[in-house]
Amino acid sequence: MNVGWIGLGKLGAPCALALQHLAGHDVLGYDVRRQDVERLFADPSDHGEEGFGALIELGPLKLAHTIGEVVAHADVVFVAVQTPHAPAYGGETPMPEERRDFEYGYLIQAVRDVCRAAADQAKPITLVVVSTVLPGTCNKHLRGLLNPFVTLVYSPLFIAMGSTLKDFREPEFVLMGADSPESLAPVAAVYAALHDRPVFRASIETAELIKVAYNTFISMKIVWANTMMEICHKTGADCDQLVNALTLATDRVISPAYMRGGMGDGGACHPRDMIAMSWLAERLNLSYDLLGQMAYAREAQSGWLADLTERWAEQTGFDIAILGKAYKPGTALTAGSPALLLAHQLAERGHDVVLWDAPVDSRMDLTEPAVFVVGTKHPANTSLKFPPGTVVLDPFGYMPDQPGVTVIRVGRKS
Structure with a gap:
């Protein structure tokens, strides 16, 4: 054709x-x-x-x-x-x-x-x-x-x-x-x-809505997953075990995709789609602006990670570094990156934050301990060797243990 x-x-x-x-x-x-x-x-x-x-x-x-x-x-x-x-x-x-x-x-x-x-x-x-x-x-x-x-x-x-x-x-x-x-x-x-x-x-109108509903439903799952991660971190529960249990509930909970705790939703579409749908909620005078609240939740959850990072930086006296700029692993694209949102929030609080992205930047010179936050789940991060005393905050729960390094798998027991 x-x-x-x-x-x-x-x-x-x-x-x-x-x-x-x-x-x-x-x-x-x-x-x-x-x-x-x-x-x-x-x-x-x-x-x-x-x-x-x-x-x-x-x-x-x-x-x-x-x-x-x-x-x-x-x-x-x-x-x-x-x-x-x-x-x-x-x-x-x-x-x-x-x-x-x-x-x-x-x-x-x-x-x-x-x-x-x-x-x-x-x-x-x-x-x-x-x-x-x-x-x-x-x-x-x-x-x-x-x-x-x-x-x-x-x-x-x-x-x-x-x-x-x-x-x-x-x-x-x-x-x-x-x-x-x-x-x-x-x-x-x-x-x-x-x-x-x-x-x-x-119909055309329904298809238009299905597209943005699909994108924002994924955003909603990520907001929910990160809410559970925060609860787990504060109560001693384990967010990975929680999701493992829910994956068995296929009749009611649907797919376990996007239900793992981690960074917020990202990309060129999803964060902006929530904001645009919030605009539509205002225009239609909806009874409740769920999509706008989801966008706020995404930012608030990133703010909580910034709080956690700050506390460890104050406790250790170390500088802060974020491992990742891209919005997801396997790409160098930064549109809608939750890692950049976290860096912005920390900078607004007066921190001089270093960002390093494994697929893009030259090898990081890891000579001094710091508080590292995993902002993008790049596989290459797991091979980094950190100086003794380093603190690694891992929202994804995948970084391995290293001698002399404190690895905090956020919302996980181990």
Whole structure:
């Protein structure tokens, strides 16, 4: 099938290549930052996605100079441009009091250009919006841009930076929202060539909500897990044993994923999605803003870790260092990083905090004892040799014992 893909960032580029090389579609890509995309394809080493370089070696992605070229080529056009928040809403720092929706300017412009090109060419296409939006966005901002040549489908992806290709090739399900079931057939055919995962069909408004509900449900599980970790730390219970027991309750508790104590939720989507949903709660005058409270809980739990770190720093007289900047292991990406949030909170309290990230930074010179906090669960952290007297605060409970080193596995008995 002839496919167009608009938006070739860190998520879009691997997906477009997967459709070309793994599904066998004829894909034509477009991005307003064409030079950046060309550089990325020429040197994919810093992209951070497992398997991305191997796909590049199979052959480059064809790039269009205009959206009109994409429309002329494709039967199905995916739009995967960013819907960003301002940096203050990313989760690396405490969130502002004012809530905001996502910024839809890039998405609106891309959809407008696609629709104009389809009308100019009298070319029927299926337009698939991939970008994350709040419910009601397509009706409010995009539907008025459509014309008789364009059929709108909302089909967001459940993928994460660092594991994009795996998530794209092996999704739990494919979500598609449209005005009529018949509209979904071309999109289903695109995905059917890539995998055999089930398709969940819904209205556009419902699909919009499912996407952000999925993301924020994960955030809720992490907030809950870290609440249990704090209770365990203060009562002598063990949060890993707690989760091990709950994993047996598959009829009621669902999956144990994201239920282990650790750092707060992170990434380019999850913290900002909670804030955007809090904005929606205000607009809809909901009876209770659960999502906003979850965002506050994420920050408060990080603040409690800052309290714990401070107490050990005061007790020992040592400096503070955080092991990790990335928002999760296996990537160097720092968007929404809970490690950076913790560093910000400690800096606000007057501490000069050193951050060190195993996959990115040169080897740390561990000559003096300090209070180390594990901010990212990088496997490489377990091989570090700390000076005697060092204190290691480990929210994940995976750091090994070392002679002369105090390892505190937060919320665990051992």
